[in-house]
Amino acid sequence: MRPPSLRVVHILLALSSGDQHGYAIKQEVEKVTGGDIRLGPGTLYEAIQRLEEDGLIEEASSPADPPHRRTYRLTFAGRAALRVELRRYGAVLEHARAISPGLIDP
Amino acid sequence: MRPPSLRVVHILLALSSGDQHGYAIKQEVEKVTGGDIRLGPGTLYEAIQRLEEDGLIEEASSPADPPHRRTYRLTFAGRAALRVELRRYGAVLEHARAISPGLIDP
């Protein structure tokens, strides 16, 4: 299991504040990144399958949902993995600011 | 050309404050990440080749260097690509803090 890519981090983050189904995740990610990160169907659903296999998300569909819709929730492990990756980003940024000020901020 | 992975961002960052050869990059990345991110030879040299092909780094070896050592420097495009990716990380972190406080900081 490789560390999640930025795309996958966005998927996890979209689930961090509430359950979502795949298509809604896609829309939210594209919205919050201003279209910077897009998720084609291949990327999206294969990533979801992988995350479920790895236990970072789990299905949370309710009988009230439309039958062909699958809702997912972030697991505890998923939240932990998200935190780890965000920390990595924070560390890179901190280091970048330290050694090369003017690279990010201007 | 896909966006650079976190590993590759670390390679670019290692070059942002001065020219380096591959092995020195590897050592610096492992040092600054406290061993969190390791670079095996395959990852390292293939990434370097790709970055050179894409024009993000260029060879900067001098005749004074040992003959089998290849030193690289970050190009203008490389610095720009690094900046773009760091901004993405910053944006994710900002968003994560906004929607899910307590995910990162505690």
Added chain:
DNA sequence: TAACGCCTATCGGAATCCGATATAGTTTCG
């Protein structure tokens, strides 16, 4: 010269990316 650390390179299997394609249900609107 043997051993060790430095330095680069390639191979191959696995993982991931991602557009194209397919399928279906739902909503919108003329």
Added chain:
DNA sequence: CGAAACTATATCGGATTCCGATAGGCGTTA
């Protein structure tokens, strides 16, 4: 009503990237 557009999921296939294993060459030191 019926066509178009949107929602929603799934799979295929080629390309890219990862990354450990393997294999060198060079320089220094014992």
